[in-house]
Amino acid sequence: MSIPANLPLRNDLKGEEPYGAPQLDVPVCLNVNENPYPPAPDVVDTIAQRVREIAPTLNRYPDREHIALRKAFSDYLAKESGTRLAVEQLWGANGSNEIMLQLFQAFGGPGRKALSFTPTYSMYPEYARDTFTEWVTVPRNDDFTIDMDAAIEAIRTVKPAMVLVTSPNNPTGTPLPMDQTKALLAACEQADVDGADEGVHPILVVDEAYVEFRTPGVPSAVSLVNEHPNLAVSRTMSKAFAYAGARVGYIAANQGIIDSMRIVRMPYHLSAVTQAAALAALEHTDEQLSTVAHLRETREATAEWLASLTYKGRNLTVAHSESNFVYFGTFDDRDFIFNELLKRGVLIRDVGHEGWLRVCMGTDEEMAAFRKAFLEVLDEAQKA
Ligand SMILES: Cc1ncc(COP(=O)(O)O)c(C=O)c1O
The missing domain is CATH 3.40.640.10 (Type I PLP-dependent aspartate aminotransferase-like (Major domain))
Incomplete structure (x- = not known):
């Protein structure tokens, strides 16, 4: 951000940042709740x-x-x-x-x-x-x-x-x-x-x-x-x-x-x-919506899998979702989890809520990459 002080920007907008999830060039983007399947x-x-x-x-x-x-x-x-x-x-x-x-x-x-x-x-x-x-x-x-x-x-x-x-x-x-x-x-x-x-x-x-x-x-x-x-x-x-x-x-x-x-x-x-x-x-x-049923199944499977995992001796909590993303936690240091996933090429979303993270449903390959990376990160986090 570069806004010179002598510009008459509205007083209440001073110091504000443009809203938006990071747009990073990483292999697995699971951060903005898109449908991962392109048009046929x-x-x-x-x-x-x-x-x-x-x-x-x-x-x-x-x-x-x-x-x-x-x-x-x-x-x-x-x-x-x-x-x-x-x-x-x-x-x-x-x-x-x-x-x-x-x-x-x-x-x-x-x-x-x-x-x-x-x-x-x-x-x-x-x-x-x-x-x-x-x-x-x-x-x-x-x-x-x-x-x-x-x-x-x-x-x-x-x-x-x-x-x-x-x-x-x-x-x-x-x-x-x-x-x-x-x-x-x-x-x-x-x-x-x-x-x-x-x-x-x-x-x-x-x-x-x-x-x-x-x-x-x-x-x-x-x-x-x-x-x-x-x-x-x-x-x-x-x-x-x-x-x-x-x-x-x-x-x-x-x-x-x-x-x-x-x-x-x-x-x-x-x-x-x-x-x-x-x-x-x-x-x-019909074609545009043809992947919705599969994404619902992916959500159910991901929620169940996350809920079966433990972090620092306690089970992860997974919020009931009727959407194409899953909200899960709670982590003592969610920045660590987020950043370690990113290092492994998987971008999820930190919405700024203490302890919680959100992952959007991707393709089967993307979800496999998320699971693999997440298990590694969880392992690291337990040791930390
Ligand atoms: C709850 C909710 N409403 C609205 C939007 C805006 O979506 P769009 O402007 O792409 O229709 C979003 C985008 O993430 C959303 O999560």
Whole structure:
């Protein structure tokens, strides 16, 4: 970082660092929760063809409302969650990161609060900072489930404009059961919002970035959108859908929430190339999701294996995960474990939570490399 002191950088941003996991050139990258399997050759062909088709129109701005893509999201969610939503209830952006930022821009701001349950996704406080929204947190239980009594009490007393829950949660993998989603919605529907008019209630944002990895048959919060105007469910093509590089996220919500986001979005925020590439991949939904079942099995096997290991005379603890990563610990010196794995070419994630580390599911070869390296490192750590 090199920011001269005589630049008028916002006072509250002084000393801040850009957010991001290390992007290191190592053989085994298990740190950013991507799907490790690349698009199949026929998917690559469709992407190239669809981008080629729109290339002669690139002198023009794209469809600002990205209607074709919103229809494709509707078809995808009808298939994936069993709920059919109208185009007006869907909205896309450059990753669900941009979706979240638009939500904060529309509903947060000076005098407004956002409430969440920690540990959780570390970008949320940054959206809050960037939009001058006060960030309020309630700690999760020891098993990383939400403390429902504390959550409902906080919704009532904090009076946030937005309540954010991640399901499955990052970094822990913890799912939010449907009855708890409904209880949080009910609490929001009765609560007031600080800094807003009387009769205004908080919105509940459920971030379902990893939801396709859940146990098959478990409902998604998308199934509640038609009945709850204060519910917004964020999704992404970056994780199970194996399309992180294309930067496509989307949201399912009542039209009122979508229209609020349309006020703050940048004009033409979703490029014609992005829209064409996203539509091309959605033509191949089954292929793009074909590795999800195997990654679920990999997660189960990895969690079981980690839980069978001992460190300094005690069993490792593994958080229950419904995602494509596993959160495990606890280590007296997690830096040592992290760095020794890195020396062996395996990059995992230290999210800054004392004692805990997160590993994302890779290919079978990558997981074999992780296991081999981890056993060596554990051995070293016991001797230390
Ligand atoms: C919980 C959660 N939400 C949102 C995102 C953002 O994903 P993207 O912007 O790639 O859609 C991530 C990325 O890791 C995440 O973990």
